Amino acid sequence: MGWDGVIGLLLLAAGAALWRAAGEIPQPPFLPLGPDFYPRLLLGVLAVLAAALVVADLRAHRRASGERRTTPPQYPADLAPGAPAPPKTPTAWARHRRVLWTYLLFGVYVALMPVLGFRLATWAFVGLLTWVLGPRTPSQVAVSLAAGLATALLTHAIFETSLRILLPRGLW
Amino acid sequence: MSGPWLDAAVAVVSPPILVPLAVGVAAGLLGGAIPGITITLTVILVLPFTFGMDPLQGLATMIGVYVGGESGGLVTASLLGIPGTPSAIATTFDGYPMTRRGEPGRAVWLGIWAGLLGGLLAGIPLVTGALTLARLALSFGPWEYFSLFVLTLSIVSGLSEQSLLKGLISATVGLLVTVIGSDPMMGVARFTFGAEALRSGFPFLAVLIGVYAFAQLMGEMERQARAGAAEARPVDLSVSHLQVLREILRQWGNLVRSTLIGLWIGVLPAVGGSAANVLAYDQAKKASRTPERFGTGIPDGIVASESANNANIAGSLVTMMAFGIPGDAVTAVMLGALIIHGIAPGPTFIASRPHLAYGIFAAYFAATVLTVLVEAGLLRLLLRVVRAPLHLLVPIILVLAAVGTYALNNLVANVWVLFAFGIVGYLMVKTGFPLAPLVLGVILGDQIEVNLIRALMTEPNPLLFVARPLSGLMLALAVGSFALGVYQQRRQARARPAPDAAAPPTAGTG
Numbered sequence: 001m002g003w004d005g006v007i008g009l010l011l012l013a014a015g016a017a018l019w020r021a022a023g024e025i026p027q028p029p030f031l032p033l034g035p036d037f038y039p040r041l042l043l044g045v046l047a048v049l050a051a052a053l054v055v056a057d058l059r060a061h062r063r064a065s066g067e068r069r070t071t072p073p074q075y076p077a078d079l080a081p082g083a084p085a086p087p088k089t090p091t092a093w094a095r096h097r098r099v100l101w102t103y104l105l106f107g108v109y110v111a112l113m114p115v116l117g118f119r120l121a122t123w124a125f126v127g128l129l130t131w132v133l134g135p136r137t138p139s140q141v142a143v144s145l146a147a148g149l150a151t152a153l154l155t156h157a158i159f160e161t162s163l164r165i166l167l168p169r170g171l172w
Numbered sequence: 173m174s175g176p177w178l179d180a181a182v183a184v185v186s187p188p189i190l191v192p193l194a195v196g197v198a199a200g201l202l203g204g205a206i207p208g209i210t211i212t213l214t215v216i217l218v219l220p221f222t223f224g225m226d227p228l229q230g231l232a233t234m235i236g237v238y239v240g241g242e243s244g245g246l247v248t249a250s251l252l253g254i255p256g257t258p259s260a261i262a263t264t265f266d267g268y269p270m271t272r273r274g275e276p277g278r279a280v281w282l283g284i285w286a287g288l289l290g291g292l293l294a295g296i297p298l299v300t301g302a303l304t305l306a307r308l309a310l311s312f313g314p315w316e317y318f319s320l321f322v323l324t325l326s327i328v329s330g331l332s333e334q335s336l337l338k339g340l341i342s343a344t345v346g347l348l349v350t351v352i353g354s355d356p357m358m359g360v361a362r363f364t365f366g367a368e369a370l371r372s373g374f375p376f377l378a379v380l381i382g383v384y385a386f387a388q389l390m391g392e393m394e395r396q397a398r399a400g401a402a403e404a405r406p407v408d409l410s411v412s413h414l415q416v417l418r419e420i421l422r423q424w425g426n427l428v429r430s431t432l433i434g435l436w437i438g439v440l441p442a443v444g445g446s447a448a449n450v451l452a453y454d455q456a457k458k459a460s461r462t463p464e465r466f467g468t469g470i471p472d473g474i475v476a477s478e479s480a481n482n483a484n485i486a487g488s489l490v491t492m493m494a495f496g497i498p499g500d501a502v503t504a505v506m507l508g509a510l511i512i513h514g515i516a517p518g519p520t521f522i523a524s525r526p527h528l529a530y531g532i533f534a535a536y537f538a539a540t541v542l543t544v545l546v547e548a549g550l551l552r553l554l555l556r557v558v559r560a561p562l563h564l565l566v567p568i569i570l571v572l573a574a575v576g577t578y579a580l581n582n583l584v585a586n587v588w589v590l591f592a593f594g595i596v597g598y599l600m601v602k603t604g605f606p607l608a609p610l611v612l613g614v615i616l617g618d619q620i621e622v623n624l625i626r627a628l629m630t631e632p633n634p635l636l637f638v639a640r641p642l643s644g645l646m647l648a649l650a651v652g653s654f655a656l657g658v659y660q661q662r663r664q665a666r667a668r669p670a671p672d673a674a675a676p677p678t679a680g681t682g
Contacts, residue, residue, distance in 0.1 A: 035355035126567040133563035163224040
């Protein structure tokens with residue numbers, strides 16, 4: 001089973017859990033259609049679609065494995081035995097490293113924003129993330145720190161002073 | 173010129189509207205020109221700045237971003253061969269070869285002027301179409317509304333480039349997201365699991381920004397890790413504008429056809445400009461007597477792509493103004509902004525807020541013209557910002573996205589919603605689930621429920637959805653578009669037997 005099948009099963013499980021939870025929605029009296037009617041309708045549709053996704057995935061895999069048995073293994077030109085080593089491509093980790101760091105730092109940023117205050121949290125977040133994503137040269141440290149401080153001060157000035165949106169207080 | 177028109181025209185050329193509009197155009201040009209920063213991202217960035225403005229100022233700013241963004245994208249596309257936005261993909265086909273042949277000024281200005289002409293041409297159907305459709309929609313009962321929304325969702329799910337099934341799942345999940353919180357009829361809490369923060373449900377803009385902003389930024393980061401960033405060299409962009417204009421007008425057939433294609437794609441809900449320009453280019457090539465010259469740097473391709481782009485904006489605005497349904501991600505943000513200002517988008521919008529509605533029309537025309545002027549002044553700068561490094565842009569965009577969602581009602585909880593849906597959106601793109609149906613589901617969710625329940629409470633007979641002529645027609649169209657989607661996928665599957673060889677999915681639109 002591929003990813004699609006796994007997702008389909010997860011959706012089915014989540015749908016079933018929500019269906020149970022829909023039973024606990026309080027019912028106002030004298031209503032032919034309670035507030036649980038529409039969610040249950042959607043959950044029914046979702047169940048059918050998710051089941052179809054699982055079936056489609058299983059069928060695609062059966063077909064693919066059937067084809068694999070009948071045809072000899074085919075190598076891409078640069079991976080065939082005896083071919084020269086393929087040019088170095090970034091590994092999965094190198095490609096996803098930056099994405100993972102971004103999510104991690106953003107999560108910490110949101111968590112710390114009410115504690116540190118908008119300016120401190122933003123300074124730290126922008127400073128660290130530009131450092132993680134950018135070229136890690138010594139001069140970049142200064143660039144990162146400056147970019148973080150400038151972003152924090154500018155956004156704070158614009159939103160608090162001109163637009164009167166009160167950003168999280170915290171320490172600073 | 174009658175009352176509301178005159179008011180709107182006067183308002184738009186007065187500084188309180190004109191200045192934010194021009195700033196929006198400039199922001200759109202910059203955002204559009206930077207590869208990886210889409211128009212959707214730019215409008216998300218601009219959004220928090222509009223919270224303090226009055227509704228027309230805010231909407232005018234966003235329309236400026238929208239129109240300017242399309243034009244900014246073509247500069248990068250023509251000069252560097254990299255589409256600055258997905259809506260400029262087809263512009264690279266002939267724009268870049270023309271630049272390499274030593275005519276960069278001609279390539280860029282063909283695009284700018286074609287965009288202006290296409291945009292102005294599409295402005296007339298924008299106004300008449302929106303007014304007519306809104307009048308038609310005023311006669312809708314809950315049955316027709318429900319069927320219209322179902323049709324909308326089925327079109328979006330079927331037109332998404334990936335699997336129809338995944339599109340439908342995406343839409344259903346979007347609808348389910350709106351179920352969380354108080355129910356729209358009685359105010360009974362649903363699926364809040366005792367959490368008070370969930371009572372009011374997920375703010376739609378936090379979901380939208382999370383899904384689009386993260387998915388697009390992360391996708392670009394991964395792309396640049398493979399391909400590297402853009403490089404720009406200074407070039408001479410001087411050109412004879414009269415000659416360029418004559419060149420465009422000589423192929424008025426192409427111009428009109430591409431404008432109509434752009435309008436049509438724009439009217440279709442949640443299908444962005446990334447489809448319009450490629451389709452217009454393709455049709456121009458098919459209609460041409462010399463199709464083999466396409467791709468070698470001829471003006472026809474640029475004219476087709478760029479006039480379709482600007483017409484696409486007008487089309488999206490038609491759907492937004494007449495029905496309160498977003499024509500694409502950018503108009504979805506605009507609808508969110510209207511709701512923040514306490515304005516209910518929908519068919520009564522034009523009739524109940526004529527000042528604002530006609531102001532939006534006028535802002536569209538003004539933005540189309542202003543883009544040419546602002547762009548002429550900013551061309552050199554645009555070439556420089558193309559190199560703006562992503563490692564500086566990403567953190568700043570994320571900070572502004574966080575501030576924007578926080579400011580929706582001054583709650584850090586909103587930013588958590590942004591973060592959660594930022595992860596959901598990225599995972600959806602990775603697993604081939606289209607984002608547009610989800611977003612549309614979240615936008616339409618409450619209205620679908622309200623109209624469904626209202627219809628069934630008025631008359632418990634569900635057959636009325638089919639028996640009422642307009643409602644029945646729309647449901648039939650929904651089934652038709654579903655069947656078409658199934659048929660096309662079957663045909664594609666037969667043409668391409670290996671299912672694993674599918675192209676990597678792309679994030680979002682325009």
